[in-house]
Amino acid sequence: MGGVGLVAKLRAVLRVKDFRKLWLSMSLSSFGDWLGLLAITATATSLVEGFAAANFALGGVLLFRLLPAIVLGPLAGAFADRFDRRKTMVITDIIRFALFASIPLVDNLIWLFVAQFLIEAFSLFWIPAKDAAVPNMLRKDQLEPANQLSLVTTYGLTPVLAAIVFAVLTSMGSELMRLIPGVDEVDLALFLNALTFLVAAFVIWNLPSISGRRAAGAIKAQESFFGSLKKGFSFAGHTPLVRGLVVGITGAFAAAGVIIATGQAYASALGGGDAAYGLLFGAVFIGLGLGIAIGPSVARDLARERIFGVAIVGAGGMVLLMSLTFTLWIALLLVVFMGFFAGIAYLAGFTLLGTEVEDEIRGRTFAIVQSLVRAALILSLAVVPFGVGLIGRHELDLGVVAVPVTGERVMLLVAGLMALGVGVLAYRQMDDGRPVPLLADVVTALRRDTTARRRLAGGGVLIAFEGGEGAGKSTQVRRLQEWLTSEGLVSRATFEPGATPSGAGIRSIVLDRAHTGIASRSEALLYAADRAQHVHDVLRPALDAGEVVITDRFVDSSLAYQGAGRTIPLDDVRMLSRWATEGLEPDLTVLLDLPPEEGLSRARGRAVADRLESESLEFHQRVRQTFRALAEAAPDRYLVLDARQTPEEIAAAIRVRVAELLSGLPLQTLPQPSAAGARPASPDGHAGHDGAHGRHHPHAQTGATPQLHP
Ligand SMILES: Nc1ncnc2c1ncn2[C@@H]1O[C@H](COP(=O)(O)OP(=O)(O)OP(=O)(O)O)[C@@H](O)[C@H]1O
Numbered sequence: 001m002g003g004v005g006l007v008a009k010l011r012a013v014l015r016v017k018d019f020r021k022l023w024l025s026m027s028l029s030s031f032g033d034w035l036g037l038l039a040i041t042a043t044a045t046s047l048v049e050g051f052a053a054a055n056f057a058l059g060g061v062l063l064f065r066l067l068p069a070i071v072l073g074p075l076a077g078a079f080a081d082r083f084d085r086r087k088t089m090v091i092t093d094i095i096r097f098a099l100f101a102s103i104p105l106v107d108n109l110i111w112l113f114v115a116q117f118l119i120e121a122f123s124l125f126w127i128p129a130k131d132a133a134v135p136n137m138l139r140k141d142q143l144e145p146a147n148q149l150s151l152v153t154t155y156g157l158t159p160v161l162a163a164i165v166f167a168v169l170t171s172m173g174s175e176l177m178r179l180i181p182g183v184d185e186v187d188l189a190l191f192l193n194a195l196t197f198l199v200a201a202f203v204i205w206n207l208p209s210i211s212g213r214r215a216a217g218a219i220k221a222q223e224s225f226f227g228s229l230k231k232g233f234s235f236a237g238h239t240p241l242v243r244g245l246v247v248g249i250t251g252a253f254a255a256a257g258v259i260i261a262t263g264q265a266y267a268s269a270l271g272g273g274d275a276a277y278g279l280l281f282g283a284v285f286i287g288l289g290l291g292i293a294i295g296p297s298v299a300r301d302l303a304r305e306r307i308f309g310v311a312i313v314g315a316g317g318m319v320l321l322m323s324l325t326f327t328l329w330i331a332l333l334l335v336v337f338m339g340f341f342a343g344i345a346y347l348a349g350f351t352l353l354g355t356e357v358e359d360e361i362r363g364r365t366f367a368i369v370q371s372l373v374r375a376a377l378i379l380s381l382a383v384v385p386f387g388v389g390l391i392g393r394h395e396l397d398l399g400v401v402a403v404p405v406t407g408e409r410v411m412l413l414v415a416g417l418m419a420l421g422v423g424v425l426a427y428r429q430m431d432d433g434r435p436v437p438l439l440a441d442v443v444t445a446l447r448r449d450t451t452a453r454r455r456l457a458g459g460g461v462l463i464a465f466e467g468g469e470g471a472g473k474s475t476q477v478r479r480l481q482e483w484l485t486s487e488g489l490v491s492r493a494t495f496e497p498g499a500t501p502s503g504a505g506i507r508s509i510v511l512d513r514a515h516t517g518i519a520s521r522s523e524a525l526l527y528a529a530d531r532a533q534h535v536h537d538v539l540r541p542a543l544d545a546g547e548v549v550i551t552d553r554f555v556d557s558s559l560a561y562q563g564a565g566r567t568i569p570l571d572d573v574r575m576l577s578r579w580a581t582e583g584l585e586p587d588l589t590v591l592l593d594l595p596p597e598e599g600l601s602r603a604r605g606r607a608v609a610d611r612l613e614s615e616s617l618e619f620h621q622r623v624r625q626t627f628r629a630l631a632e633a634a635p636d637r638y639l640v641l642d643a644r645q646t647p648e649e650i651a652a653a654i655r656v657r658v659a660e661l662l663s664g665l666p667l668q669t670l671p672q673p674s675a676a677g678a679r680p681a682s683p684d685g686h687a688g689h690d691g692a693h694g695r696h697h698p699h700a701q702t703g704a705t706p707q708l709h710p
């Protein structure tokens with residue numbers, strides 16, 4: 001029942017009808033875009049003669065693609081925030097259809113540049129409108145899988161599909177000319193591309209939800225266009241989270257520009273030619289794809305604000321190592337990792353922009369990021385080749401070895417350092433001051449240690465006492481609570497079954513010997529129902545308040561009694577308990593181990609045997625063996641004690657282990673430890689507890705655990 005798999009999440013996202021339609025039309029446009037890029041670059045080079053001219057034409061196409069964003073990007077964002085997003089998208093799609101279709105019809109390089117510039121300019125209005133609309137169609141938790149789907153489609157699937165279609169069209173070349181006179185494969189690709197925009201316009205027209213509140217006229221233009229533009233910049237500059245995202249994404253793209261610009265020189269320095277360059281290029285995409293696809297499940301519940309900075313630092317580290325690498329396969333590995341971290345950062349940044357920025361200003365924020373990203377790319381692509389040329393190729397003689405110092409390596413080193421710097425800067429800007437140290441946060445997230453994560457985040461500490469009948473659990477729970485109180489910590493003692501009003505009813509059903517014939521499964525369900533209520537009413541609230549919570553029995557009792565005792569498969573009982581507790585696990589389980597004969601005789605000396613105590617000795621032996629097996633399987637989380645020792649000896653051993661567990665954690669502390677007396681025991685012999693009331697100590701405060709004296 002653990003985490004929901006990615007496939008299930010994607011399915012859930014695709015079940016949202018409007019998002020599904022938008023995603024399909026986005027995929028179609030993206031396919032058209034890639035096909036168009038291939039066709040346009042082919043057209044550009046075919047319209048001129050000679051190697052230099054072809055390269056100039058190619059560079060011109062890319063420059064005209066990136067250039068408009070710098071000037072028009074922020075304007076487009078303000079537009080997306082002020083006007084009906086659906087109409088903006090439909091109109092820009094129709095214009096892009098006309099512009100793409102005009103390229104083969106006009107068949108001229110200047111017009112190709114102009115059309116390319118205009119297409120890019122209109123795309124700038126389409127993208128923030130779409131980016132800002134998507135978060136309104138989905139729940140917050142669905143945005144990450146939705147972004148995963150969109151990014152993998154745009155950068156993984158559609159370019160490959162477009163390349164295949166283009167290759168097929170190219171191979172059909174002359175056939176095609178015969179079939180449609182005057183139309184070659186490049187023309188056809190461009191016409192096809194144009195058509196995808198027309199289809200997208202039609203689909204989007206039929207998606208009123210894209211307009212959001214704008215369609216209802218809820219958003220009135222109270223400020224001037226330039227006023228709203230200024231507000232967008234001021235928001236991005238003054239909101240720490242957005243500022244961190246902008247700095248991080250821009251810096252990361254500047255570093256990416258350096259890698260693109262040095263790629264060929266780096267590949268040849270590694271002793272490879274075009275093939276090595278191709279491999280390095282492919283490795284980036286493999287890494288990116290992996291980062292986007294599996295990054296969230298690796299990072300799990302690490303806060304996205306933290307993942308973002310950490311991933312940029314990770315990518316920077318990889319680039320830094322690349323600059324020092326002389327072996328192709330190591331470089332390839334580093335590039336995959338670099339892409340992996342970059343993919344994680346991109347997805348986290350994109351998702352945060354969608355979830356954390358209000359709809360009202362989202363379009364402008366996306367647009368500012370877009371513009372800065374493109375500006376950073378252009379700047380890197382323009383400046384880096386100069387730097388590489390200027391530095392040239394040298395050798396640094398270190399006596400034992402001569403180290404080559406080359407332009408591309410120095411540039412990569414600079415890019416790596418720059419990424420490290422912006423990663424740290426972004427992390428500092430975006431960190432919301434959570435008390436968990438970064439390393440512990442990352443390690444516990446990677447280990448999926450949810451219990452340690454709760455503890456570290458000030459979410460209290462849960463200690464469970466387990467063992468057979470009469471093992472001395474209630475005695476030790478009471479002693480531990482008294483000691484914690486004397487040490488100045490707010491603690492709560494509770495028990496299962498029966499600590500809540502409904503639980504008390506369940507307790508009397510399951511333990512009353514008059515209730516014969518309760519089926520094993522219904523017994524398991526009754527204990528699970530008691531536990532669910534206990535977690536909801538008592539354990540969770542107390543933990544959320546940062547208390548040390550001690551429970552006399554928890555999940556292990558169900559595993560031992562209903563699992564081993566009643567012979568219900570352990571996995572079924574485990575699943576049921578996990579569902580009832582929503583995955584809550586103790587930080588420490590103290591197992592008081594005692595031969596059942598001895599425990600039963602102690603218990604019988606106390607009161608008449610209840611329904612469970614009256615079970616056979618074999619039943620209780622199976623219970624004991626299961627408790628022990630559970631403890632053996634996870635020794636870090638258990639303290640197993642021989643319950644034949646004196647109560648004092650047992651209590652002392654427990655105090656030592658608990659002191660170790662609590663050391664340095666942020667917990668609720670009592671202002672004056674001596675003033676707080678121990679709580680009285682409840683009438684049924686269990687240590688005192690606040691039960692369902694969930695009261696918190698009136699003068700308690702959260703702070704680091706004081707020095708404990710076990
Ligand atoms: N270490 C010990 N040695 C001998 N007797 C003990 C010890 N600890 C507790 N006892 C006694 O054993 C009896 C059962 O103790 P306690 O109620 O603490 O056990 P328990 O594990 O909570 O039992 P149950 O699960 O049946 O409620 C009590 O009479 C108690 O005084």
Ligand SMILES: Cc1cn([C@H]2C[C@H](O)[C@@H](COP(=O)(O)O)O2)c(=O)[nH]c1=O
Nearest residue numbers: 496497527553554557558561562612613
């Ligand atoms: C939580 C839990 C308990 N049991 C059994 C174990 C004992 O026989 C009783 C509880 O009695 P106690 O005096 O309060 O210890 O219930 C169980 O079978 N399954 C469980 O999940």
